[in-house]
Amino acid sequence: MKAKAAYLNAFFKPFEIKTVTVPEPGRDEVLIRVRASGLCGTDIHIQEGKIGSVKLPYIPGHEMAGEVFKVGEDVQNVKPGDHVSVHIDIACKTCRFCQSGRPNLCKNLVRIGFERDGSHQEYALVPAANVYKVSKQMPFEYAAIIPDAIACTYHSIMQGQVKEGDRVCILGVGGLGFHAIQIAKIFGAEVFATSRKKVKLDLSIEYGADYAINTAELDLTKEVATLTDGEMCDVVFDNIGIASSVQQSLDICRPGGKVIIVGYESPEFSANYQDVMKYEKEIIGIRGSTPQEMIEVIKLVESGRIKPFVYKTYPLEQINEAIAQLKQGNSLGRSVIVM
Secondary structure, three states, X not given: OXXXXXXXXXXXXXXXXXXXXXXXXXXXXXXXXXXXXXXXXXXXXXXXXXXXXXXXXXXXXXXXXXXXXXXXXXXXXXXXXXXXXXXXXXXXXXOHHHHOOOHHHOOXXXXXXXXXXXXXXXXXXXXXXXXXXXXXXXXXXXXXXXHHHHHHHHHHHHHXXXXXXXXXXXXXXXXXXXXXXXXXXXXXXXXXXXXXXXXXXXXXXXXXXXXXXXXOOOOHHHHHHHHOOOOOEEEEEEOOOOOOHHHHHHHOEEEEEEEEXXXXXXXXXXXXXXXXXHOOOEEEEOOOOOHHHHHHHHHHHHOOOOOOOEEEEEEHHHHHHXXXXXXXXXXXXXXXXXX
């Protein structure tokens, strides 16, 4: 059987649509008929050669949803016809990180859409352990963005230990930020959202933010100080990830508060170390999510407590146009390739 796939053959070059032979699943593998595949800023980093573990040529895409088409003989957790979402990380389950409940930091980690072919194709072969059933009432484009845009955001909220009454700032709302607002509200936080675009600020309020601050017009530090009577925010999520954004996050973080690094546009950042030291502020990185968090997020989406935000969908043949729109900053949130 033949199918279409979007290949990255060279860095800084467009994806090429090719016809490939659909593989057969091994004993513990599942063949997914991909129905939707999310696009992420990381896809741009991959295309530009910024992810060192990626080896070309290969098929990117790490946000996958579809129908189970065929299963290996040892697979018990899903059956043909099930609607599923696919967790990104393939962990070894034996290293100290896996054994201590942090498989997202697995020493031998292999990721779908990074070190292994991903979801920008019509059929994808994945380990059965990474496949999670979702409701057949859930749109595939919603299920596709669960593994990254939602689960990774949920993981960042967990890393920030957000609790009821916390003041939380989402620095730079978009594909991740609109979900961060919803999740922070589930945990009982007061949410500050920032953007330079009015349309994103309006969406932030729609998704539950208490305050939406236009950083193109207002001084963020002064505005947060005014709104909090100088107490500032308990947790700040830096979704921007440029050289100056960590310091901006520290500026609006209260003594003893946390800055969670989510975005990673620049390879380095600059910050005042005395600001961190004297006021016991924490800078915490996040990577991926755990299987348990994936389970919890699916339940939250199925119950309607999280509403996935999909800005636009594209057919596979228009993947390069979709990537171009993402690069140009024209996408307000997650774009999804639909098969």
